[in-house]
Each structure stands twice: as C-alpha cells, then as structure tokens.
Amino acid sequence: MPRISPRVTQRLALAGIWGTGLVTLLILAVIITYVLVKGVGDLDWSFLTTPPRGGTSGEGGISTVIVCTIYLIGLTMAISVPFGLGAAIYLSEYAPDNRMTRLIRYGTEVLAGVPSIVFGLFGFALFVTALSFRFSILSGSLTLACLLLPTMIRTSEEALRAVPRAHREAALALGATKWQTVWRVLLPAALPGIVTAIILSIGRAVGETACLFVTMGSTTAMPTSLFSGGRSLSMHLLYLVMDTNAIGKALATGVVLVITIITINAITNWLSQRFRARMTGGA
C-alpha cells in the first residue's frame, strides 16, 4: 500500500482545514446578512421606543420588550455567575476528589442536556406557584439561572482544571493562602475558558423562549418591578414570526437581539481583560 508522504498529507490537511474555516464563515455570513438586510428596513427610533400593539397585526415597536430583556438578563447573570463559578471553584480546588464530587460533575453534565421546557415546568411549579412569585421577571430569572447552572459549572470547572498544577504549587510555595492562589493566580489563568462559559450562558439565556412563556408570562406592558411579567426579545421575535406577517419587524427584533449580544460579549471580554491585567500585573 503506497504511503502518502507527510508533505502531501500536510498540504491536504491544510486545505481541508482552511475549507472548514470558509464554510463556517459562510454560515455566519448567510445568517447575519439575511437578518441585517431584511431587518434594517424596519429598524428606526420609533420602533425602539414604542411598545408593541397586541393582536395579530404586528404593529408597534419593542420598547417594553427591550427593557424587560435587560432586567431579565441582568438578574439572571447576577445569580448564575457567582453561584456557578463559586461551585466550580469549590469542586475543582477545595472538594476532595471522591465519589461524591465525581457524581456531582456527572450530574451537571447530564442536566445540561435536559430541554429547557422541563426547566420551565420546574420553574412554574416552584417559583411561580409554590413560592407565589407569579408570572414575573423574578420567576423567569430564577428559572434561567437554574437552566444555566450546569453549563456554567461544567465549563468553568474544565477551565480551572486545565490550569497546570505548577501554577498552584508555585503560588503556595511563595506563601499565598488558598484563596489568594485562587483569586490571583488560577482565575486569571482560567479566565478565557470562564469567559467562554459566561458568553455561552448569556447566549442561551437570551435565546430562551419556551421556558419563559410559562414563568414570565408574555405580557407586553412595561415592567414596573421585578415582580411584573414581561416578554423578552426572543419571545417577541417568535411571536412576530408565527402570529403576524411582520417578518421585517421580526428580523429587526433579531438585529436588536444580535446587537445586544455583541454588546454583552464585548463588555464581558473587556471586564475580563481588566481583571486579568490587574491580577497578573499586565502580563
């Protein structure tokens, strides 16, 4: 059997890899172009500042929806990042490596695959009904936080465990306490992976529709507190696509959605860079 020379394999492999890059770029280009081209037409100041009108006409804008989405995402991340990261740090650095921790790790992987509607039903039973939070942004955020917990823990922990042992040992040898090691050495080193975890989680939260319908309601009124119900950008997009013919508005909503995500990603990246610079002295 003739052997292909390593050089030829090299060329073929490189061609293949560039090919995959181009395909990915193509997919992104198709999605973004389609959404932008069709959506920008309906995107103007009045669209952003008037509330949506009910019924099947699709008239009105998305002002209340934007406000609701901001509250929802803010609250969700404020809950799930500390808890998820805290749990990940504990599991990776403090907990003994016994069966219990392995079971927990396993459990988080499994729960990451449960469909969000099931979390929605859980949230409906616990937050909306049992705790009487009713259909509210609070119920929605808590449900989302539960939904994101497995992903947050799993990805952050993976990032922390990837940091070479040498880092930890060096820090301890220099006299650092465990917490100092975590805060000043491990977190900065694992930061790219943790940032990925946060960005993934935000993406999932922003995109949720099914589980929010049964925990946050889907009202279009301006939220007056965390106990008001509301409708997020994704939910509104779905409504516009399915129940009205306002595809242009649906895509305009999509544009706002994508811009929101870009902004949040940029802020997350910027914050993490600052954190890293401070911790590692600019290295």
Place this chain on the structure above:
Amino acid sequence: MKASRKWAFLIPVVLLVIGVLLAGCGKELSGTVTVAGSTTVQPLAELLADDYMQKHSDVQVTIGGGGTSVGITSVNNGTVDIGSASRDLKSDEPQLVKHLLAKDGIAIIVKPGNPVSGLTKAQVRDIFGGVIKNWKDVGGPDHAINVVVRESGSGTRTAFEEMVMAKPEPAVAIVNTALEQNSNGGVKQVVGGDSYAIGFISFGYIDNTVKALSIDGVEATAVNAKSGTYPIVRPLYFLTKEAPTGLMKEFIDFCLSDEGQAVVVDEGYVSIS
C-alpha cells in the same frame, strides 16, 4: 485593593441598583388583572386589554399565554385572575366558572395559488384522515397533499377533530404523517409557503397569505359562522375560580359589552350576542 479595580466592579452593581430603583417608579395603580391561557385567545385578549387600559389608565391588565392547560392550572391555584380557553373543560379538570367571550370559526386553508376553492366536509375528513392523498382527486394538481395540523391537545385541533373527524362514526384519526405546529400562526406559515399544503386555523388568523376554502358550499366568513351555516365553530372562554368581583368583573364585563364585542368582530371572531 487598587482603586481602579474596585471602580470597574462597582459600575455594573451601581447600574443594576439604579435600574431596579427606577423600575419601581411605575405609575400609581389602583389594581391589576392578570390573564393567562390559550394562545388562540391571547391576541384578542391583548387588544381588549389595550382598549380597556386606555379608558382606565390606573389599571394594569397583563395577558399571558402558555396554553389552555397552563391557564386552567394557573387560575385554579390563584396565580392569575382569569384563565382563557379555546375549548370546553374536560370532566377531569377543575370546574371553573365559564364566561363565553366569543365564538370562533375554524377555517380550512390552502396557499392562495391553489386551484381548489371549496371542499365538502366529507372530502376534508378524507384528506385529513389520509384516505385522499393526492390533490388530483379533489380537482387540483397531481401532487401529494401535505397535511398540516395543530399539536395534540390544542383547543383548535380538538374542536376540529370533534366537528369534522368524529362524526359520522366510526371516528377517523388524523393521518400520522401530518406535520404539527404549535400555534395558529405556525400552521398559517407552513401552508402559506407550500403550494401543496392544507391546514386549519382560527378565523381570527385569516389574512391574505392563505386562502380559506368554502365547506359544503358555505364561505368561511364570520357572518356565516354566526348564523350557523358554516359547520365548524367553537367557543372561546374566560375562566374564573369563582364568580368574579372587583376589577376582574369590570374587565370581563367590558369584554362582553358592545364595545368589547366590537373588537371581537373586528378581529374576525364571532360575537356572542
């Protein structure tokens, strides 16, 4: 702790706090009414709520969806004031107080370019039951029929099954190759995009992206639904746990009044009077 690092972390916290405080400065409300349930009723309820709130700016009416079952459960355990349903209550469901909001015809739709404009009820039954599989058997082109329906348990589907598929006995089940969508809008979308599709939607959703067929020679209009000549009509309900009082009662009364019913008719549904 270096000053600039503390600063960077404080900004989002401060923003969040300001935001939450500002959120609390809503308008002064004398009360709220919450509604949840059927997705068919939701658009209609939203319009009614908008009109009601314009007259009574101190009341907040919030409309939610989630489906008829979520509506029934929610109103039964007090999570919302009013539940909405697009079908009658089943015997194993809590017996709530029913308020007939409107009647709604169910239209059989195809894509506007489809040459078929009317069918008999028997033909509809055979098509949805999978007996007639090709458009050429009912006067259309030679192509398989793509049947589109709602999900199992939907009020619209249940009503359709009871009125078209169940009688004459024995009942015929909807063919299992039928595509399923979870809202009237979804069915409308699919049928509107496929020249060989057929489906059913609530009258309130009919627009110029789809063509409603005449059934047994009767056009699918609200007038015909009201007079009873159009054969497929079902009730839309508001549900309350007990006899409604206070703001709840006022809102329901508004919906059942002439003004409210005018909105009902505007949207293509059938008024109750």
Place this chain on the structure above:
Amino acid sequence: MPQAGRLPSGLLESMKARYLIDRSSRGVLLICATVSVVILLAIAVFILQRSLPALGEIGLLDFLLGTKWDPNPVGDTPPSYGILVMIVGTVLVTLGALVIAIPLGVGCAVLLADIAPHRFRQILRPAVELLVGIPSVVYGLVGLVLIVPLVRQIGGPGLSLAAGIIVLAAMILPTVISISEDSIRAVPRIYREGALALGATSWQTMWRVVLPAARSGIAASIVLGMGRAVGEAMAMVLVIGMAKAMPNSLLDPARPMAPGIALETGYAGGIHLSALFAIGVVLFLFIVTINSIAIVVFKRGARA
C-alpha cells in the same frame, strides 16, 4: 502567627484579614456549591416524581417501544403513549448534526488556534463567539425561511429531518469551535516545539501531539454540543415537521424527543403531562448513555 510586637504596623492587620478572607472564602464557595447541588437535585427529583404516574399506567416497555403516540385520540379509542418514533428522531437528528459539526468544528478550531494569521483570527474568533450567542429562534427562523424551501425543491414538504440536521449542525458548530480552540491553545508550547524539533511536519504535530493533548477539552466541547443538540426544542419545532410517523428518509418529517415535549406542554394535563415528563426522563438517560460513551472514547489517558 509570629509575635505581634516585632512586625511593622499594619502588617499584622493585613495578615489577619488575609487569614479571615481565606477561611470565609472557603465557606462562601461551599455554600455556592451546596446550593447548586441542591437545585440540581431538586430538578432531578421533580422530573422523576412527575413522570411516575404515566410510567405506572403505561408500562415501561410499551412506553419505550410503542410506535404510536396519540394522547388525545378522536372518538372512543384509548390514548397511546409510545415514544419509539421520538427516540429514533432524536438519534437521527443528533447523529446527523454531529457528523457535520465535529469535522467542521474541530477543523475550524485547529485553523483558529494554530494556522491562521493573527488578523484572520481577530475577525473570526469574535464572529464565532457571536454565532454562539445567536438564539435558537433566529437559527430556526433562518432555517424556516431559507433551508426549508430549499429542501422542498428536492422533495417532500421541506420541513424534514434534513432541514433539522442542517439547522442543528449550524447551532452546535460555534460551541464546538470555541471550546475546542480554547483547549488547543491551552496545550503548552513545549509539546509543539518538541515535536517540530524532532522533525515532524506541522500537520503531524497537530494530529499526533496537540490534538491528543487537547482531547479532554475537545471532548467536552462535543459533549456540550451534543447536549445542546439533544435538548434543542424551539428551532426544531420550526423546521423538522413534527409528524407522528417514523421517518423513512432524510426528506421526511421527524419528531425528536425535546421538541416533542415542547410542542404539547401548553395543552397537556393529567397522564399526558406526566408522559411528557417521562420523555424528559428518557432524555436524561439518553444523555447519560452518550456521555458515558464519550468518556470511554475520548478521555482514555488524556489527563497529563
């Protein structure tokens, strides 16, 4: 702790503070972990408990192997709750999506991590992160408007297994790329330099040294992508057709488990709702099985 009297002022206080922070941080982290575990447990218990009535009444074998799913039959027929069609649907659509997304994803990760020039990466990496963040609804919408008509041209109603696979692959691709890329970049330089010093080509280095070293992270990305694929409901409801019949070809509609649950939750009550929870349990077990296989296949000897 050393004698207080001999230290410069302020140092003892900061040492005490450091000690306190270290002690209390452990407590705080433990609380985070405990709360997280309790929540995860509560969810598991909730799903199991709600699914029991249906499993009791239907019987496990009839449930798993039955080919007829009809919770609200017309007329007098009793309801059927067989989910084999849905299990097959999930298997087919997930497999299809993975077959496309893994080669494309890992390839793109290799490209970004090692091969592409810096400026290329500067554009493509944020672009991939953007793709990760795009919600399922948008993918579903684009799929509905662009992919479904294309598939319809080839044959069938358009809403099909093929459309579902394409949309799902597009959805999990960014996740696979971003996490795999992080892993590949995390492989210490020494490994690459060592291989190159021994005379390997860059492809040989990548294939035989770097990728195996990054195995754990790449596996994690695939598992996460798979998790998303198996759990994806909304976008699938829009493009995959959701017919109750078993698909016979890629052009036929399919009905995976996750969208199957989402589709009927709004109107389900009683045994029907309990059956939907039971499907959730099956999904649970499905993921457990796939994860176990993934662990065996990928993680053999990966940890350095």
